[in-house]
Amino acid sequence: MALEQEKLVAIENQFIMEWGRMSSSWGINRTMAQIHALLLVTGDAYSMDEIIDRLGISRGNASMSLRDLMEWGVVQRFRRPGDRKDTYMADDDMWSMFAKVIRERKRRELDPTKSAIKEILGHLPAQGEAPESDLVRNRFEGLVGIFEVIDLIYENAFKNDDQLRSAIDFIRDNAKR
Amino acid sequence: MALEQEKLVAIENQFIMEWGRMSSSWGINRTMAQIHALLLVTGDAYSMDEIIDRLGISRGNASMSLRDLMEWGVVQRFRRPGDRKDTYMADDDMWSMFAKVIRERKRRELDPTKSAIKEILGHLPAQGEAPESDLVRNRFEGLVGIFEVIDLIYENAFKNDDQLRSAIDFIRDNAKR
DNA sequence: CCGATCTTTAAGTATAGAATGAAATCATTC
DNA sequence: GAATGATTTCATTCTATACTTAAAGATCGG
Numbered sequence: 001m002a003l004e005q006e007k008l009v010a011i012e013n014q015f016i017m018e019w020g021r022m023s024s025s026w027g028i029n030r031t032m033a034q035i036h037a038l039l040l041v042t043g044d045a046y047s048m049d050e051i052i053d054r055l056g057i058s059r060g061n062a063s064m065s066l067r068d069l070m071e072w073g074v075v076q077r078f079r080r081p082g083d084r085k086d087t088y089m090a091d092d093d094m095w096s097m098f099a100k101v102i103r104e105r106k107r108r109e110l111d112p113t114k115s116a117i118k119e120i121l122g123h124l125p126a127q128g129e130a131p132e133s134d135l136v137r138n139r140f141e142g143l144v145g146i147f148e149v150i151d152l153i154y155e156n157a158f159k160n161d162d163q164l165r166s167a168i169d170f171i172r173d174n175a176k177r
Numbered sequence: 178m179a180l181e182q183e184k185l186v187a188i189e190n191q192f193i194m195e196w197g198r199m200s201s202s203w204g205i206n207r208t209m210a211q212i213h214a215l216l217l218v219t220g221d222a223y224s225m226d227e228i229i230d231r232l233g234i235s236r237g238n239a240s241m242s243l244r245d246l247m248e249w250g251v252v253q254r255f256r257r258p259g260d261r262k263d264t265y266m267a268d269d270d271m272w273s274m275f276a277k278v279i280r281e282r283k284r285r286e287l288d289p290t291k292s293a294i295k296e297i298l299g300h301l302p303a304q305g306e307a308p309e310s311d312l313v314r315n316r317f318e319g320l321v322g323i324f325e326v327i328d329l330i331y332e333n334a335f336k337n338d339d340q341l342r343s344a345i346d347f348i349r350d351n352a353k354r
Numbered sequence: 355c356c357g358a359t360c361t362t363t364a365a366g367t368a369t370a371g372a373a374t375g376a377a378a379t380c381a382t383t384c
Numbered sequence: 385g386a387a388t389g390a391t392t393t394c395a396t397t398c399t400a401t402a403c404t405t406a407a408a409g410a411t412c413g414g
Contacts, residue, residue, distance in 0.1 A: 004302075008310050014297050015317070022290040024370095027204040029402070041316045048360080058404045063361060084359055084412070094319035113199040120192050124185075133185050139218045140192070142271035149345055152352050168326055175329050201400095206372070225391075235374045240392055261382065261389060 015041055031057055032065040039075060039090035040097065047085045072104045099164045106154055114147040192218055208234055209242045216252060216267035224262045249281045276341045283331055291324040
C-alpha cells in the first residue's frame, strides 16, 4: 500500500514535469503549469506549504504563481473555519479549465495585438490615395481578418462553458459523417 | 515621395516589433516572427543581407531563423538565374500561413505531450484495480479527451488549406444566424 | 489590539534560450 | 580548379525572465 502510494506519486510527478515542459513552450510560466498540473491531476486541496514541498519551489514563487492561477480562474482558494492556512484547489472540470486558459490568453496576448494592428493600419494612407502603400494595406487587412475570425471562434466556442460543450459536440457529430 | 516611403517603412517597422512581441509571448522565437512579419506585410522578396540590415540582426541568427521558417513552410527561398544571392519570400496567403503555423506547432509541441500522457496513463493500475489511483486515472483520461478533441478540430480545420477555408466559412455562416 | 501565522513584495540571482561572430562549408563564376 | 562570394555552423556571449530570499505586510484567533 505504501509502495503503491509511492508509485502513484511518481507517476503524478512525471505528468507534472511533462505538463510544465509543454506549457513553457507555449509561453506559460513553468511553475504555474506545474502547480496547476498537481492540483488538476490529483484533485486534492493543497496548502501552500504542501505545494512548496512537493514541487521544491520557493514560497515567493508559489505565492505569485497561485495568485496568477486564481486570476485566470482555474484555481480557487479556500479556508476552513477555525483554520489559519489557506488551501488551493483546481477546477475539477477539465473543459472548463481549458476554456478559461484560452479566454485568458486571448484577452491578454491577442486582443492587444489586434488593437495595435488596427491602430497601425489607421496611420496608413487611405485605399487608393498612395499607390505604394496599397499592397501593405491589403496585407494588414488580411491580418485583421485573421483576428476577426479568432474573435468569431471565441464568441462561438470559448465565451462560456456551455458554448464550448456544444461546439465540441457539434464537431464530434460532424466528424462522424 | 521619399518622405512617404520613409513613413511607410516606419509603419512597417512598428508592426514588425509588435508581431515579434506577441509571438514571443506564445513561445515563438522573436527573430523568426520579425523576419516573417517583414516578408509578410511588405510582400517583397528580400536577400539575407537586406533582412540583416532592416532588422539589425546577425548573419547567424538570420540564417537559422530563415531555415526554421522554411521548415515550417511559411517562407520560400528563390534564386534568380545568374544570381549569387538567395532571396526569401513569404506565402502571400495569410490563411495558409496561419494554418501552417498551427499545424507545425501542434506536431512539435502538442503531439509529443499527448503521447507522453498516454504513456504515463499506461503505467497506472487498471480501472478498479487500485481504488486510490482511480481518481487520478479519471483526470488523466479527461486530459486525453482534450487532446482528442484538438485532434478532431485539427482534422476538420487545419489539415489543409481547403478545410481551413470551409471551416471558416461555416463559422461565419453560423455566426450570422 | 497583540502576537502568531501566513502571504506578498521587491531586490538580487540564476538559468534557459536567443543572438553573435568567426571559422568552415558550400556554390558559382571565370 | 582556384578565387570569390554566400551561407551555415557552433562555441561563446548575452539577455529576458523565472526564481529565490528576506523583510514587510495582512489576517485572524485570542
